[in-house]
Amino acid sequence: MDHRKINFRPATVEDAENISLLVILLTIELSDLTKTKRIDINIEGTSNRCYEMIKAGQYFAILGFVDGALSAVATLSESYSLNGGGQVGMIQEFYVSPVVRSTGIGAKLMEEVKQYGHQKGWSCIDFSAPRISKLKENLGFYEGAGFDVLHAYRMRHKIQLNDSNEI
Template sequence: MQIKFKVAKYEDSETIGSLVVDLTNEICELTKAQHFDINLNSTIERCRELISDGHYAAIIGEYQNKPVAVVTFTETYALYAGGKIGVIQEFYVSPELRASGVGSTLIEQVKKYGKQHDWSCIELCTPPLPEFERTLNFYQKNGLIPVGGRKMRQALA
């Protein structure tokens, strides 16, 4: 199976938005909770803004010219991690291609991008467990290790 990966551009915002909405819908369905207030149009518009402002990047995987995977990330800084790091915000592979190696190759694409941008590491938060135990195992198999804690949030708007 030949998956073509590319660093996304502004013009790819609709593709990114669509895949991210698929991801968030899947998380909500599996956990039977509405973790996100998200819709396609506002997600696409937000993606356009973040990419054009240089605050957000993505890599898209395509199979037979159809988008099947996406990883979004941002660059930030952390003293505990030695400086510049990459934080994966969203990571999604179409269900029919899971366990085919697409996700592992997508992680490798992020690592390559990070090395080119002098990141000291990459970090991410997993979706809620136990529903996503398989996701946690996938990340560990691909070299990411748990460092403790849980993602926490408080809306400011």
């Protein structure tokens, strides 16, 4: 059993550079795993965009810490979808540092995301998964977190606000 301390908090504009660093690490890892071209992403431009989007209320993030060290991030935005039931959350980026992936922080971060979505009144949370070959490797994690595969790259977790929001 891993006895490291795991905790979470919502991000603020002051966290923009750290969020950006983790998103860049995610981008590099996904590009390498899927053997796709890396998009041009840099810390300064990414940090500035992150700062502005959080400041404008268009972008949200939950930070995860293991023994006090920033180790995970989930970034979110809000959108609307007819087939999603109205106001929906979108996971834009979800990253856990490789050195702490066995601590359970990913599953706990996903629970934090779902709780955040419930507080925001979202009907569901959607995200686009990596290419199918990589998705198959991680499908158990996503399904265990309550997500259903909608189609090849899109997954959804339905948030139950009350009995009347069934679609």
